[in-house]
Amino acid sequence: MNVYIDTFINGILIGLIYGLAAMGLALIWGVLKVINLSHGAFITLGMFLSYLIFKYFHIPPYISVFFTLIIGFILGFLAYFISLHKIVSHAKNFKEYELSSLLSTFSLSLIITGFLLFIFATTPMAINLPLSLFETKLLASFFSIIFTIALTLFLYKTYMGKAIRAVSQNIDAAKLMGVNTTLILAISFAIGISLAMAAGNLIAMVFPFSTLSGILYELKSFVICVLGGLGNPVGTIVGGIILGLLENFFGLFVNQGLVPFIEFTILILLLIFKPNGLFGGSK
Amino acid sequence: MKKNLFSLLLALGIIFYFILTPMILNSPILRESSFTTLMYIALAISLNILMGFTGYVSFGHVVFFGIGGYITFALLYYYKISLFLALILAGIFAALIAALLGSVVLNLRGAYFAIATIGINEAIKSLVNNLEFLGGAEGLFFNMKIYKSYGGPQNALWLSFYLLGIITIVVLIISYLIKHSKFGLGLFAIREDEDAASTLGVNTKLFKTIAFMISAFFPAVVGGIFFFKNGSIDPGSAFSLTKSVEMIFMVMLGGIGTILGPVLGAITYDKIKETLLVSEAFKNLHLTISGIILLLIVLFVPEGIIGFLRRKIKVLKNILD
Amino acid sequence: MPSILKVENLSKKFGGLLALNNVSFEVKEKEILGIIGPNGAGKSTLFKCITSIYKPSSGKVYFKEFDVTNYPTYKKVKMGMAITHQIVKPLKELSVLENVMVGACYGKANLSIKEAREKALEVLDFVGLYDKKDLEAGKLNVPQKKRLEMARALASDPELIFLDEVLAGLNPAEVSKMLDVILKIREKGITILMIEHLMHAIMKVSDRIIVLDHGQKIAEGPPQKVAKNEKVIEAYLGDPKLALKLLKEK
Incomplete structure (x- = not known):
């Protein structure tokens, strides 16, 4: 019986961390209608930033995360204007917009990953805090909940947040209402990247990582977004928890290696039968 | 539409150049580099049939390359059947898988289709990772003896090369025939507006599925040849997401939906990659530089080499395709 | 004249909204049948249900005596329907x-x-x-x-062509050009089912007219008779004077 309780708690904690990792992807997907293929690369970037700050300044990830949030926001803001702005303003139709944005964010990911590989190769890294694995998981989960609450309050209570939601629902109408849509899109992308890097920063204190770790979280984030829908951060966290529980409970009964197979099968089934998320309306 | 014969002939000429030079000079080094180029060309043309003609961008298309590789490898490894038979079986099997998957994922449009194809690739990769008889994560290795029936390793390498050359020519010609056929017109109608296509009488579901099957068949055969030549296969190299995106990149670079485009795209991409990998300055940063080039193309020449030439040089407008 | 298309008790629900309510009618070979009605009366929905772009909630569609209700759109097109948007x-x-x-x-x-x-x-x-x-x-x-x-x-x-507001947004000269084309199509022996907003135009070319309101058929008959129908005047035209004026123009 104890095994099940352990599995359950572990599933929730891991799920919260996964949810945290997916939050930025969900925001960008929901607002810009862009599936950000550089998401994983920015998560990795956050991990290495966390590592370097810890190594050279001895500042632990749970403090440096605030610094990473700011760096992420700046990088994300720049990245929007470098890779997406032209596509947003010039695409002839939605189909072209979708394809171009997938490719441009993928090229961002190549640029970042290539740079990290150049410096760090694929050596596994870890941040050794005087904390147990359980404690670091707890800490990261705590941040996950804080971020969820903060992002929800921001989106629903502030002017900027409301503008972001307006743009995500109907960009043309928002434009007519006098919203500076370019700025809103850039800020949304920046927040999304900032969250991705912050997630990386925190995950780095829980699990060992390498330059190629981000892609794993990116793929899980796809599953989570499809599970939880794109509407709000709470959905994302719930999606994360479902995935965390699924992984841990499947792990009890089947070979751990088959878990990704089950995950992606769920992803495909969801896309087909519930494209608006588990809690969204049906197709 | 006869005017576009020029592009076909040019593309054929380019492919023959890559087949014949290593052959005439009898150079294994040239053969190896030509092998890679031809493989890229064949993969890009295959993907273009789905992505360029039908408008469905598969981000996980490498899955068929991997499936074909594994089927060929396993058939040779366990049953010692002939390579040719194994390749054909691999192609057919991949096409059947595409029909099965297509019947569900081809209902998804745009980015959702893209994500689903990534999901399929990851799911199958993870499955293969756990199948003991396919060697799990380590994969399978040929015993050198297997090449004996093909006249030893050296001959087997040449054989693989020629087979790849033939497949590249076949896929090019098929892509040309499709583009100028009634079937192709139906595909282009789907690409432009699927709902309009069905109100004009196109059986969209069937057509999309057939296009998906054709564009799955050839990568599977190419995968079979590649891993036969390679002598080993593992999930990481068979189902590499990077290779998938490389395929999209080559199609975009050359000119989406055209005949000559994927050929030019593949060659250019191959050259860029080669240059970056051998240059001292860029060797270690080649991924970053590839990223920058890809970004520049997506932002500034989204219509690809062919589109760019057609736009800039009036004479070429009606000739290049 | 035998009928080429027969619609029986066709209904379409969108959620709780009944967009089409038990509509039945026949289209005779080689005629021009006009469908009119105020905005939101269900005219386009009717077309889309007949051509399987929407799946009807209930009812039957017969084309050349075949029950084609559940045929996919492309199949209907192959049988001889043609759709404009x-x-x-x-x-x-x-x-x-x-x-x-x-x-x-x-x-x-x-x-x-x-x-x-x-x-x-x-x-x-x-x-x-x-x-x-x-x-x-x-x-x-x-x-x-x-x-x-x-x-x-x-x-x-x-054999049967669906024209969905092909005159909308055209200037008077273009309208009359288009009407010529429509009449020429009829001369070729093609049956025409058309939705139109321009009363004047549709009155001129139609052999018969069906009037829809709130998803229901409220009148059917030759243009002259339909335009005089009290229900139509009330529901569609709203203004009896306008109806009379239209009749005079005719």
């Missing part, structure tokens, strides 16, 4: 010629690509788009796009 749907990056060729290849005509080219050129000439044949369809203006819709439909050699 109220909101034009050109295949933007294909040429005007290629657009029409799609109709000729995949409609009832079912031509080979070579024959389709001939047919398409002929039809383009008929609707007056011949000199635009090599232009990208997305670059046509709205009246031209409407004519392209017609051309694609005609190229399929249809």
Whole structure:
């Protein structure tokens, strides 16, 4: 019986961390209608930033995360204007917009990953805090909940947040209402990247990582977004928890290696039968 | 539409150049580099049939390359059947898988289709990772003896090369025939507006599925040849997401939906990659530089080499395709 | 005259909204049947249910005596229906010629690509788009796009053609040109089912008219009689004076 309780708690904690990792992807997907293929690369970037700050300044990830949030926001803001702005303003139709944005964010990911590989190769890294694995998981989960609450309050209570939601629902109408849509899109992308890097920063204190770790979280984030829908951060966290529980409970009964197979099968089934998320309306 | 014969002939000429030079000079080094180029060309043309003609961008298309590789490898490894038979079986099997998957994922449009194809690739990769008889994560290795029936390793390498050359020519010609056929017109109608296509009488579901099957068949055969030549296969190299995106990149670079485009795209991409990998300055940063080039193309020449030439040089407008 | 299309008790629900309520009617061979009604009366929904773009909630559709209710759209087109869209749907990056060729290849005509080219050129000439044949369809203006819709439909050699507000947004000169085309289509022996907002125009060309209101058929008959129908005047025209004026114009 104890095994099940352990599995359950572990599933929730891991799920919260996964949810945290997916939050930025969900925001960008929901607002810009862009599936950000550089998401994983920015998560990795956050991990290495966390590592370097810890190594050279001895500042632990749970403090440096605030610094990473700011760096992420700046990088994300720049990245929007470098890779997406032209596509947003010039695409002839939605189909072209979708394809171009997938490719441009993928090229961002190549640029970042290539740079990290150049410096760090694929050596596994870890941040050794005087904390147990359980404690670091707890800490990261705590941040996950804080971020969820903060992002929800921001989106629903502030002017900027409301503008972001307006743009995500109907960009043309928002434009007519006098919203500076370019700025809103850039800020949304920046927040999304900032969250991705912050997630990386925190995950780095829980699990060992390498330059190629981000892609794993990116793929899980796809599953989570499809599970939880794109509407709000709470959905994302719930999606994360479902995935965390699924992984841990499947792990009890089947070979751990088959878990990704089950995950992606769920992803495909969801896309087909519930494209608006588990809690969204049906197709 | 006869005017576009020029592009076909040019593309054929380019492919023959890559087949014949290593052959005439009898150079294994040239053969190896030509092998890679031809493989890229064949993969890009295959993907273009789905992505360029039908408008469905598969981000996980490498899955068929991997499936074909594994089927060929396993058939040779366990049953010692002939390579040719194994390749054909691999192609057919991949096409059947595409029909099965297509019947569900081809209902998804745009980015959702893209994500689903990534999901399929990851799911199958993870499955293969756990199948003991396919060697799990380590994969399978040929015993050198297997090449004996093909006249030893050296001959087997040449054989693989020629087979790849033939497949590249076949896929090019098929892509040309499709583009100028009634079937192709139906595909282009789907690409432009699927709902309009069905109100004009196109059986969209069937057509999309057939296009998906054709564009799955050839990568599977190419995968079979590649891993036969390679002598080993593992999930990481068979189902590499990077290779998938490389395929999209080559199609975009050359000119989406055209005949000559994927050929030019593949060659250019191959050259860029080669240059970056051998240059001292860029060797270690080649991924970053590839990223920058890809970004520049997506932002500034989204219509690809062919589109760019057609736009800039009036004479070429009606000739290049 | 035998009927080419028979609609029996067709209904369509969107969630709780009954967009189409038990509509029945027949279309006789070679006639022009007009469908009118105020905005939101369910006219386009009716077309879409007949052509399987929407799945009807209940009811039957017979085409040439066959029960085709559950046939997919493309199959109905192959049998001889041809569909135009109220909101034009050109295949933007294909040429005007290629657009029409799609109709000729995949409609009832079912031509080979070579024959389709001939047919398409002929039809383009008929609707007056011949000199635009090599232009990208997305670059046509709205009246031209409407004519392209017609051309694609005609190229399929249809027996029954659905015209969904092909006159909307055209100026008077273009309207009269389009009406000529419509009458010429009838001369070819093609049955026409048309939705139109322009009362004057539809009164002029229709043999019979059906009036829809709130998803229900409220009147059916020759234009003159329908326009005098009290229910129609009340529901559709709202203003009896306007109705009388329209009648006088006629």
